[in-house]
Amino acid sequence: MKRLHPILKAFVPMVKALAETLGPDCEVVLHDVSDPERSVVAIENGHVTGRTVGSPLTDFGLYLLRSPRFKNVDYVANYMTRTNDGRKLRSTTVFIRNEAGEVIGFLCINYDTTKAFAVKEFVEQYLKFQNLEEIAGTKEERFVSKVEELLLEAMQEIKSLTGKPLRFASKEEKLAVIKKLDEKGFFLLKGAVEMLAKELGNSKFTVYAYLREARKKGDSIMI
Structure with a gap:
C-alpha cells in the first residue's frame, strides 16, 4: 500500500467493516485524491464496478474536487450512478478533509440495486389486484x-x-x-x-x- 495521510489511513479498517456489514452487493472505496490517476487505495467488493486498488478517480470525483458548489459539503448521499453494463447503483460519497479543511480523500459507497429492483418488481406484481x-x-x-x-x-x-x-x-x-x-x-x-x-x-x-x-x-x- 502506498504511504497514506494518517487521516486516510484511519479509514482503511472502515472500508472492510462497512463492506462486511452492508454485504457483497455493496462496494466500499477509499480514494486518495492526491493521485487522481491511481486514487483507489482500498476497496472491498470491487466486482460491483470492476475496479481494484490503483484504479483512477471517476469523472464525478474530479468534478467534486473542482466545483465550488462542494467547497463546504461533507457528503453527497444516495445519488444514482450506473455501471458500464448498465446496472443502477445507489451511491454516497463522503469528503475526507485534513486539518486545514482541504479535501484529501473520498470514502465512497456504491450499492448495486439490481436485486432490490427485482424484489420491488416482484412485490408490485403480487400486490396488483383486480377490482x-x-x-x-x-x-x-x-x-x-x-x-x-x-x-x-x-x-x-x-x-x-x-x-x-x-x-x-x-x-x-x-x-x-x-x-x-x-x-x-x-x-x-x-x-x-x-x-x-x-x-x-x-x-x-x-x-x-x-x-x-x-x-x-x-x-x-x-x-
Whole structure:
C-alpha cells in the first residue's frame, strides 16, 4: 500500500467493516485524491464496478474536487450512478478533509440495486389486484366455515339495500331482493329458500313463485 495521510489511513479498517456489514452487493472505496490517476487505495467488493486498488478517480470525483458548489459539503448521499453494463447503483460519497479543511480523500459507497429492483418488481406484481366489484359486482369474497354464516351475511347485505325489515317490503321490493340474491347464487345453498321465506313473512312456495317471476322479468326489476 502506498504511504497514506494518517487521516486516510484511519479509514482503511472502515472500508472492510462497512463492506462486511452492508454485504457483497455493496462496494466500499477509499480514494486518495492526491493521485487522481491511481486514487483507489482500498476497496472491498470491487466486482460491483470492476475496479481494484490503483484504479483512477471517476469523472464525478474530479468534478467534486473542482466545483465550488462542494467547497463546504461533507457528503453527497444516495445519488444514482450506473455501471458500464448498465446496472443502477445507489451511491454516497463522503469528503475526507485534513486539518486545514482541504479535501484529501473520498470514502465512497456504491450499492448495486439490481436485486432490490427485482424484489420491488416482484412485490408490485403480487400486490396488483383486480377490482372484484368490477368483475362480479361484489366488494369482497367472504370466507366462512359454515353455510349458515354465508346465508346470514347475504341476508344482512340485502336488508341494507331496502332499509327496512323484508317482511314490510312491497312485492316489487321482494322481487328485487330475490333477483339480487339469485345473482349472488344464494339459492344454490341448502336452506336458502326457507330462510328467505322466514325473513319475507311468506311461505317457501311463495318464494319459489317470486323467484320464477324475478327470473322471468330479468333486468326490469330495480330496488
